[in-house]
Amino acid sequence: MGHEYVPEIATDRDGNQHEVQGWQGDFYGGKLGFWLFMLTEIMMFGAMFLALAYYNALHPQDFLDASASLNRLLGGTNTVILLVSALTMGLGLLKMRAGDVKGAKLMIWATIILATAFLIIKGFEWRAEYNHGIFLLHDKLLPESTLPFGQKLFFGLYFSMTGLHGVHIIIGIGLMLWLLKRINAGKVTTDHHILFWNIALYWDIVHLIWVFVFPYYYMIGAGGVTGGH
């Protein structure tokens, strides 16, 4: 379905005709609307961080012990991957605005590859945790297991939050593939790039959430004596 702009004419009380501005040209409105959506994301993840902080306050030592057992090498690698992917997406948008459509598409593909690498590494990490008996409704996280209760809460939230973040990554990949399709169809251009702008914003918020997820889960127990990498 296309979004061809069809001007609409409205007549005021004095009989003067005015062209109604279509949403296609309302760059600021499009951006503002997307920011409102992103604020709901902040509040959703904010509520999850609130639950995390609540249980952390009740079980501080268990949280440090559980954090110390996470794989910081893989978590750190994913942090750098997301960081670079935010750059490639930003450069892609910049290239599109500068008229370099081919360069912009290359940057989107680079972002997709980095996002996929993030998911693959996360998959390896979760598999290793599963093999150690740590997974939702599995082995050490079952109610009858002897794992300290605070650690069960920590890992439960860890899988929930990194899982939800992973879903956002998958959605981001889908959005980028759709963006490529729209660029190829000539619907996203140098002059009309609000879709690109908003998808780049989405990718930044995905990165931003990880900026807090990573230290809270992987780093708070890094200075402890219970192990870790």
Added chain:
Amino acid sequence: MDTKTVNYQEEKKVYYKVLVGLLLLTAVTFIQPHMFMTHSTFLAQMLIAVVKAYLIVIYYMHLKGEKLITAMVWFALALVTVFFIIVIGIDVANFQFGAESHITTAAEHSAGAADATPAAH
């Protein structure tokens, strides 16, 4: 922000500068637990995260100079902060049901299982 006029080289330079800043802060994240504020790792890590978030929001998300959207962001953050203050600062700080609550007492039956901490993997 005017998106029609593009100073490609200038904006590209900013992107790379921010990248270097974020990479340095990520490196600081890793060395902090062994180098400084070692008894306040949580606080130090969150402070580093806030600085990283500031760089991302201002430069990558182009919030520099956006008054209305910035006000919206502050409002949303203030709402989240209010809930943090109520839940963590008031509720948890005055927690009265330690003896009855499942979320705290369950730790008792596992108290003797402190060695059950999963191995680093």
